[in-house]
Amino acid sequence: MSDQPLTADRMVSAPVLGSSIGRRHGIFAVTIGNTLEYYDFTVYTFFAVMIGRQFFPVENPWSNLLLSVATFGVGFLTRPVGAIFIGALADRVGRRIALNLSIVLIALGTGLIAFTPGYATLGLAAPILLVLGRLLQGFAAGGETGSAASYMIEVAPSAERGYFGSWTNAGQGLALVLAGIVAIGLSALLPQADVETWGWRVAFAVGLLIVPVGIYVRRHIPETIEGVSVHGSTGAVLKEIARSQLRTVILGILTILGGTVSYFVSTYMTSYAITALHLPTSAALLVPFAAGVSVVIPTLLGGWLSDRVGRKPVLIWPRVVLILAAYPAFLYLTAQPSALSLILMTCVIMGLHSLSGGLMLVLIPELLPRAVRTTGFALIYAVGVCVFGGSTQVVLTWLIRITGDPLSPAYYLMLANAISVVAMYLLQESKGRPLD
Numbered sequence: 001m002s003d004q005p006l007t008a009d010r011m012v013s014a015p016v017l018g019s020s021i022g023r024r025h026g027i028f029a030v031t032i033g034n035t036l037e038y039y040d041f042t043v044y045t046f047f048a049v050m051i052g053r054q055f056f057p058v059e060n061p062w063s064n065l066l067l068s069v070a071t072f073g074v075g076f077l078t079r080p081v082g083a084i085f086i087g088a089l090a091d092r093v094g095r096r097i098a099l100n101l102s103i104v105l106i107a108l109g110t111g112l113i114a115f116t117p118g119y120a121t122l123g124l125a126a127p128i129l130l131v132l133g134r135l136l137q138g139f140a141a142g143g144e145t146g147s148a149a150s151y152m153i154e155v156a157p158s159a160e161r162g163y164f165g166s167w168t169n170a171g172q173g174l175a176l177v178l179a180g181i182v183a184i185g186l187s188a189l190l191p192q193a194d195v196e197t198w199g200w201r202v203a204f205a206v207g208l209l210i211v212p213v214g215i216y217v218r219r220h221i222p223e224t225i226e227g228v229s230v231h232g233s234t235g236a237v238l239k240e241i242a243r244s245q246l247r248t249v250i251l252g253i254l255t256i257l258g259g260t261v262s263y264f265v266s267t268y269m270t271s272y273a274i275t276a277l278h279l280p281t282s283a284a285l286l287v288p289f290a291a292g293v294s295v296v297i298p299t300l301l302g303g304w305l306s307d308r309v310g311r312k313p314v315l316i317w318p319r320v321v322l323i324l325a326a327y328p329a330f331l332y333l334t335a336q337p338s339a340l341s342l343i344l345m346t347c348v349i350m351g352l353h354s355l356s357g358g359l360m361l362v363l364i365p366e367l368l369p370r371a372v373r374t375t376g377f378a379l380i381y382a383v384g385v386c387v388f389g390g391s392t393q394v395v396l397t398w399l400i401r402i403t404g405d406p407l408s409p410a411y412y413l414m415l416a417n418a419i420s421v422v423a424m425y426l427l428q429e430s431k432g433r434p435l436d
Contacts, residue, residue: 026155026221027164033103033214034148034171035178040110040207041075041141042172043179044134045267045393046288047200049274049281054118054197055127075134076390079142079382086143087378088234091371094223095151098374100215102144107211109136114204138386146378149361154224154370154435159307161366162431166303166358173295173354176267180289182206187282195281225370237375245368249380251423252364256384258319258420259360262353264392265413266291269346271393273337276406283339290343294350299358310431311363315424318355319417325352326417330410349413366430388416 044051082102090098112133119126149168156164182203190199241249266287273284306314325348333345361381368376392412399408 023155023157023222027152027167029217029221030099030148030151031167031171031174033099033218034144034168035174036207036210036214037103037106037141037144038172038175039178040106040204040211041137042175042267042288043182043203043207044075044113045264046179046183046270047203048271048393050196050200051130054120055130056119074131074390075138075141076386078135078138079386079390080379082139082142083146083378083382084234084238084375086140087146087375088237090143090147090150090374090378091225091237092234094225095147095154095374096218096221096223098143098147099151099221100218102140102147103211103214103218105140106137106144107208109133109138109140110204110207110211112136114201114208142382143378145361145381146365146374146376149365149377149381150374151221151224153362153365154373155222158432162306162311162359162362163300163303165362165365166299166306168361169354169358170296170299173292173299176288176292176295178292179203180286180292183288184286192281234375237372240372241376241379245372245376248364248367248427249376251427252377252380253384253387254423255315255360255364255420255427256381257388257423258417259353259357260385260389261392261413261416262322262349263357264389265396265409266294266346266350266353268393268396268409269342272396272400272409273342275397276400277334277337277342279337279339279342283342286339286343287346290346291350294347295354295357298351298354302355303358303362306359306362306431310429311359311366312424312427312429315356315359315363316421318352319421319424322349322352323414323417323421325349326410326413327407330407334406363427363430366433366435367428370435 082105086098086102089101110133112129116122116126116129116133122129145168148171149165152168153161153165186195186199186202269287269291270284273279273287274281302314302318329345329348333341361377364380365373365377395412396409399412400406
């Protein structure tokens with residue numbers, strides 16, 4: 001394969017995708033697959049306390065939780081590697097093969113987590129296999145987001161890229177809803193002791209059972225890079241990104257920072273409710289469902305608005321409101337800890353995040369040329385999520401532990417979003433911009 005730069009003169013016409021039915025099938029298939037993959041990846045967060053007790057049997061409950069969320073964070077380490085490998089595959093041979101590969105790999109990682117016996121049975125091998133499962137999941141997720149986001153904006157009608165592209169983030173919200181339904185169902189059907197010893201494994205097994213659905217619906221989606229010459233090596237793709245897209249990459253990572261921290265602060269609320277607020281597990285497990293509902297509708301609304309008023313206004317203003325709302329929301333929750341205040345606070349944080357969160361997965365790919373779009377955005381997203389998403393739960397657990405201040409997550413949330421607002425302001429507007 002050639003190592004020459006993937007510049008515009010090597011590209012011919014963009015592909016013709018056929019009927020609106022074909023477009024909608026492709027969007028539906030990618031959204032369903034994305035939902036299933038993120039269900040498998042994020043369901044760990046809702047059972048982190050229980051998994052910690054099974055795989056890290058240490059005496060101090062804070063150390064137990066810290067080890068468990070650190071294992072969650074390990075899943076982010078392989079995201080950049082997956083972004084490069086699967087993203088470059090998508091740019092070189094097609095989006096469809098990359099999307100199908102990522103869903104198969106995440107199934108392998110989920111299977112390891114679901115069926116590996118605990119520390120009492122396997123000893124040290126148990127946490128090692130758990131970490132391996134998370135690494136596989138992270139590798140797959142690293143390639144999934146870039147491929148899915150690129151595909152969505154390429155298959156969408158030009159005037160509706162914001163709305164259709166926002167379905168990538170909405171799929172992640174649907175994953176949270178699904179995880180919430182499963183978690184609440186397990187909590188209602190099983191005694192608490194059974195949920196903690198083996199019931200949490202059922203949640204991962206559910207993810208395995210529905211993976212074939214994602215593979216099936218993705219088999220015949222229309223390709224979006226046929227007719228585009230993108231047959232350079234992975235090295236050529238990376239060289240072109242470094243040569244011509246470095247500013248977009250840096251600003252993109254800083255933009256992803258605020259959204260990533262906001263998202264994982266919200267998903268951390270399950271563990272926060274149990275360990276810091278001392279609420280019952282049944283109340284804490286309401287968080288993923290509330291968070292998921294708070295993602296889907298605001299995300300699609302934000303995408304729809306961006307097609308009318310532009311990407312940047314819808315990106316920036318909800319973040320500003322989120323910065324102003326973070327401290328009062330946490331203050332209310334810690335002053336009046338209850339299932340209701342927990343859900344209200346989660347909905348406020350996640351809803352404000354989601355109004356602009358989906359647009360991050362639209363504006364940044366729109367600014368990248370087709371020949372390096374998937375690799376470029378996958379790398380931006382994976383690095384941002386690896387550095388800031390993978391560390392969020394560990395940082396929050398550590399901050400609360402050393403300061404004794406349950407409001408610590410609010411300060412971290414405000415700082416991360418302030419940095420992102422500056423980066424969003426410096427990015428170009430992409431509404432109406434030709435993709436190539």
